[in-house]
Amino acid sequence: MRVAVKSRSDFRYFQLITTRWMDNDVYGHVNNVVYYSWFDTVVNQYLITNKALDIHTGTTIGLVVETQCVYFNSISFPDVITVGLAVGHIGNSSVRYELAIFKNDDQQPAAQGYFVHVYVDRNTRRPAPLPETLRELLHQALL
Structure with a gap:
């Protein structure tokens, strides 16, 4: 599979994350499952911090329906990473x-991918239109 590698300038929002000793696997690098955790953390941090998603009482919630990650370079504790986000x-x-996940000060990602949310009614779990506050925030990060 051929993927167009992105750079930091392709992203609109960034979050710094420090790796933890427990993130390393027996091969001495961060295990692939942790990358998906970072994706999930950054997306939800962006939405919650900007008050576009109320995880406790909001009537609309986002469910992950598709995700992908392509790995280019390994990351190991004690690397510091920056996750770039765009819509x-x-x-x-x-x-x-x-x-995209950038290791230390690298301009090219160690990994990149995507994450698809379908927003649904909290009670019925049926697709629901994006709330206007969410839509406005998403437009700020649109490529």
Whole structure:
């Protein structure tokens, strides 16, 4: 699979994350499952911090329906990473987030991928239109 490698300038929002000793696996690098955790953390941090998602009482919630990560270089504790976030597509009830993980001061990502949320009614779990506050925030990060 051929993937166009992105750089830091392709992203609109950044979050710094420090690796932890427990993130390393027996091969001496951060295990792949941790990368997905970082994706999930950054997307939700962006939404919650900007008051576009109320995880406790909001009537609309985002469910992950698709995700992908392509790995280019390994990361190990005690590396410091920055996760870049941009919005690749906004639909009626879905959003595709573009993400990349940059190791230390690298300009090229160690990994990059995407994450798709479908927003649904909290009670019925049926697709629901994106709330206006969420849509406005997403437009700020749109590629």
